[in-house]
Amino acid sequence: MARHTDVAFRQLCKEQGADVMVSEFVQSEALIRGNAKAWEMVDFTETQRPMGVQIFGATPASMAQAARQVCDRVRPDFLDLNFGCPAHKVIEQNAGSGLLRCPALLYDLVKAVKDAIPDVPLTAKMRLGWDYESVVAVEVAVRLEQLGVEAIAVHGRTKEQGYSGEAHWGYIAQVAAAVSIPVVGNGDVKDGLSAKRRRDESGVAGLMIGRAALSNPWIFNEIKAALAGQGEITPVITAQKRWDAIIRLSELTLEVHASRLGSRDVRWMLDRLHPLTHGLPGSRKIRDRMRGCLSLDDLRHLRDEHLLEISMTGLC
Ligand SMILES: Cc1cc2nc3c(=O)[nH]c(=O)nc-3n(C[C@H](O)[C@H](O)[C@H](O)COP(=O)(O)O)c2cc1C
Numbered sequence: 001m002a003r004h005t006d007v008a009f010r011q012l013c014k015e016q017g018a019d020v021m022v023s024e025f026v027q028s029e030a031l032i033r034g035n036a037k038a039w040e041m042v043d044f045t046e047t048q049r050p051m052g053v054q055i056f057g058a059t060p061a062s063m064a065q066a067a068r069q070v071c072d073r074v075r076p077d078f079l080d081l082n083f084g085c086p087a088h089k090v091i092e093q094n095a096g097s098g099l100l101r102c103p104a105l106l107y108d109l110v111k112a113v114k115d116a117i118p119d120v121p122l123t124a125k126m127r128l129g130w131d132y133e134s135v136v137a138v139e140v141a142v143r144l145e146q147l148g149v150e151a152i153a154v155h156g157r158t159k160e161q162g163y164s165g166e167a168h169w170g171y172i173a174q175v176a177a178a179v180s181i182p183v184v185g186n187g188d189v190k191d192g193l194s195a196k197r198r199r200d201e202s203g204v205a206g207l208m209i210g211r212a213a214l215s216n217p218w219i220f221n222e223i224k225a226a227l228a229g230q231g232e233i234t235p236v237i238t239a240q241k242r243w244d245a246i247i248r249l250s251e252l253t254l255e256v257h258a259s260r261l262g263s264r265d266v267r268w269m270l271d272r273l274h275p276l277t278h279g280l281p282g283s284r285k286i287r288d289r290m291r292g293c294l295s296l297d298d299l300r301h302l303r304d305e306h307l308l309e310i311s312m313t314g315l316c
Contacts, residue, residue: 001210002085007043008252009272012245013213017220020050020206022125025082025096028057028066040260042074049077052123056082058094058105060112068116078150079117081110083126083140086159097127097159100136103143110147125153125186125208128171131160137171138178145179153184153208163211173202184208191219192226199227214275217245239280239310243303246276250296265294281310 002024005013010021023042030038044051053076057063067079083106085096092098099106114122124144129135141152154175156167167187176183182205189195190212199207212219222235253269261268270290277283277290286306293299 001214004214004272006041006253006256007045007048008249008256009217010048011045011252012217012249013220014048015248016217017224018209018213019220019224020052021048022052022054022080023076025054025056025085026066027095028055028059028062031055031066031069032062039073042070042076044074044076051076052078052080054080054082054125056085056090056095058099058109060105060109063109064112064116067113067120071117071120076120078121078123079113080153081113081122081124083124084155086127086162091159097130100127100140100159101130101134103136103140106140107143107147110144110149114148121150122148123151123153124149125155127155128158128168131158135171137175141175141179141183145181149181151182151184151205152179153186155208156185156187169198169202172204176203176205182206186210189223192222195223196226215278217276237279239307242276242280243307246273247296247300247303249273249276250299254296264296266296266299267291267294280306281313282306 005024013021026038026041042053053070055063055066071079082096083099090096126140128137137154144152154172156169156172172185184206185198185202185204186208189198189207189209195207209219218237250266250273254264258264274287277286280286289302293302
């Protein structure tokens, strides 16, 4: 997820059971221009494999060139194409979910990328269609399979929906039934219970977790236990566990970015830590107190103070 799942956050997810991860989406033209920020976004560590790099764009030649460069430089386990982003600045270029309005261009783009990286598995992530009057998920998925795409993730919303309303898993089930490549279902999977229900009802080969992981990176192990018929369906996340994750993500983020930024100041990363505070007793006050933290030691000190406070009030 753009602006969230950088190499540090993904490491946290990997440590909590994520099986397969994909980079934030990166613009093909930015990669070709050699934009340093874009290349930083496709970076990953060996322990994060299997790892996909997701690119977006609307020009077959640029997408093909960027795909080849990414595969040569960072050797991902698969290259993923974004046909799902609903952001205005993306669809106005006909990229992301904008391509679902013009399937012919989408197919040209897939063909060009496939030809450019015959040696690397190609996957795609898409929405159902532009709106509910023009749901194209099944026809696009069938054509993608014919073009050699090896797995498809389907977010069960239309572009018009943005992130509102519900994901419609009935359409995801239709896609899963229409193709023989693995289909990964995505949208509103929030815990072990919803994961098991979605998987059983739709027949998908895998589940993709987005927003829920930001405040609950433990969700991956929880879901795996639920799918295997083991474990508590909704395990309690203690304050200690939340603080462990906050400190761990801060350490990982500093490791990744401190040398580039030339500082060990943690203030710039507080927004990334905030989702993990959800569920802490007095979380709003904690977020306010976090604003006064300059260093990792300050954060550790706040953790100790807070855990002591809640143990004294019996909330831990
Ligand atoms: C802030 C944000 C950034 C996102 N960035 C990407 C992205 O770069 N690539 C992508 O395929 N999907 C992206 N998504 C969509 C999610 O991957 C996912 O499809 C969507 O949030 C629905 O799944 P969920 O209900 O599990 O969150 C993003 C979503 C959010 C909220």
